[in-house]
Amino acid sequence: MYATTRSYAGVPADERKADRRERLLDSGLQLMGTDGVHQTTVRNVCAEARLNPRYFYESFTGIDELLVAVFDRLVDEAANKVTAVMAHGADGRDGFVHRVIEAFVESTTADPRVARVLYLESYASEALHPRRFATARHFAYLVAATPEDRLRAEFAAGGLVQLIVGMVSGSLPLTRAELIHRCTELTVATMRVRT
Amino acid sequence: MYATTRSYAGVPADERKADRRERLLDSGLQLMGTDGVHQTTVRNVCAEARLNPRYFYESFTGIDELLVAVFDRLVDEAANKVTAVMAHGADGRDGFVHRVIEAFVESTTADPRVARVLYLESYASEALHPRRFATARHFAYLVAATPEDRLRAEFAAGGLVQLIVGMVSGSLPLTRAELIHRCTELTVATMRVRT
DNA sequence: ACTAGTTGACAACGAACGTTGCCAGTTGTT
DNA sequence: AACAACTGGCAACGTTCGTTGTCAACTAGT
Numbered sequence: 488m489y490a491t492t493r494s495y496a497g498v499p500a501d502e503r504k505a506d507r508r509e510r511l512l513d514s515g516l517q518l519m520g521t522d523g524v525h526q527t528t529v530r531n532v533c534a535e536a537r538l539n540p541r542y543f544y545e546s547f548t549g550i551d552e553l554l555v556a557v558f559d560r561l562v563d564e565a566a567n568k569v570t571a572v573m574a575h576g577a578d579g580r581d582g583f584v585h586r587v588i589e590a591f592v593e594s595t596t597a598d599p600r601v602a603r604v605l606y607l608e609s610y611a612s613e614a615l616h617p618r619r620f621a622t623a624r625h626f627a628y629l630v631a632a633t634p635e636d637r638l639r640a641e642f643a644a645g646g647l648v649q650l651i652v653g654m655v656s657g658s659l660p661l662t663r664a665e666l667i668h669r670c671t672e673l674t675v676a677t678m679r680v681r682t
Numbered sequence: 683m684y685a686t687t688r689s690y691a692g693v694p695a696d697e698r699k700a701d702r703r704e705r706l707l708d709s710g711l712q713l714m715g716t717d718g719v720h721q722t723t724v725r726n727v728c729a730e731a732r733l734n735p736r737y738f739y740e741s742f743t744g745i746d747e748l749l750v751a752v753f754d755r756l757v758d759e760a761a762n763k764v765t766a767v768m769a770h771g772a773d774g775r776d777g778f779v780h781r782v783i784e785a786f787v788e789s790t791t792a793d794p795r796v797a798r799v800l801y802l803e804s805y806a807s808e809a810l811h812p813r814r815f816a817t818a819r820h821f822a823y824l825v826a827a828t829p830e831d832r833l834r835a836e837f838a839a840g841g842l843v844q845l846i847v848g849m850v851s852g853s854l855p856l857t858r859a860e861l862i863h864r865c866t867e868l869t870v871a872t873m874r875v876r877t
Numbered sequence: 878a879c880t881a882g883t884t885g886a887c888a889a890c891g892a893a894c895g896t897t898g899c900c901a902g903t904t905g906t907t
Numbered sequence: 908a909a910c911a912a913c914t915g916g917c918a919a920c921g922t923t924c925g926t927t928g929t930c931a932a933c934t935a936g937t
Contacts, residue, residue: 541926611807645842646840646841649836649837650833658819659836677868688904689904690903690904723895725894733915735895735897737914738896
């Protein structure tokens with residue numbers, strides 16, 4: 488561990504450290520989204536980022552912490568886009584659900600690496616497992632207006648993810664537009680269930 | 683590798699081999715359901731089964747093959763119970779859905795080890811990942827009468843699994859009876875959606 | 878120019894694993 | 908009784924990984 492006090496190449500110490508962290512996160516996404524979580528090791532991430540393995544521990548205590556950080560960053564980006572669309576217009580309940588699902592699907596599947604990390608590779612890491620379901624619930628609660636809606640929304644979120652995974656993995660022959668359309672119907676019906 | 687021709691301890695060779703395979707499968711379930719997939723190694727499985735590591739390769743080519751075999755055995759047992767209940771009575775559509783969901787939930791969550799393997803640990807193995815979604819689809823197609831029902835059924839299966847995982851992981855305060863009741867409502871509503 | 882901070886390439890160490898070999902003891906067959 | 912098949916405990920080999928150390932080259936401040 489260094490004192491990290493001086494500036495180097497005209498860049499102050501804390502900024503250099505932040506840059507290195509970003510490079511590690513980018514390399515993590517690249518490896519997770521192409522070779523898979525299994526191949527995302529400390530050694531490989533540092534080689535991809537062209538960084539000394541020593542700098543890995545400057546920002547993360549272990550590989551799991553990097554995996555979680557990459558995952559959280561992707562979730563945050565998607566959540567921001569979804570909330571932005573939510574606050575956008577007022578076109579009735581069905582239109583609202585459609586816009587939210589469209590934004591969710593688009594923002595999580597536009598980049599194949601992001602889709603693979605969120606929907607495929609996130610299953611392969613023990614560290615990501617608890618976070619995965621908390622995330623599904625988080626998005627469900629995002630659209631649930633009342634506490635009574637939460638169970639329905641979580642049910643719908645599980646169904647939505649199931650179909651997205653089928654599409655992403657190629658086992659479900661469905662275009663993105665078709666998926667969004669069908670999921671909107673199914674979600675609207677689900678949210679209409681009265682106990 | 684031995685010729686496996688003789689009998690030993692009054693047991694013929696093929697039967698001894700089958701016994702060893704069963705012991706390995708049982709040890710695999712025990713380890714996967716308690717310590718987790720991550721701790722389920724060739725060494726640990728053989729130690730749990732009190733078997734020489736050499737006998738592992740007599741029945742499996744690697745640890746992934748054992749994980750898949752354990753998973754498939756649990757799925758088969760659950761599928762048999764579900765199909766048995768399906769052919770049972772004729773009490774209308776809602777009753778049918780209720781019986782199927784009840785049988786599915788009971789048979790997959792009665793044994794905590796089974797529940798952990800099917801709903802939690804199955805996410806942690808790359809070998810189990812593709813099989814996991816094929817299984818969800820398999821159960822969905824089991825109850826889907828027409829091809830048009832398949833998408834709806836798969837959506838409902840994803841929602842059901844999402845809520846089961848929430849219950850099993852303890853993050854969703856719900857009893858099994860409540861879960862079955864609510865999922866029946868939601869599934870019935872989902873299957874009623876007309877395009 | 879000189880010293881100290883900084884960087885990246887490379888090596889080294891221990892730990893865990895998959896896999897294979899060795900060996901003493903047990904059981905079946907002749 | 909003798910020999911071959913069988914079993915389980917233990918060790919050994921190579922590989923990969925996490926982690927730490929070494930060292931030459933580069934940069935900032937005095």
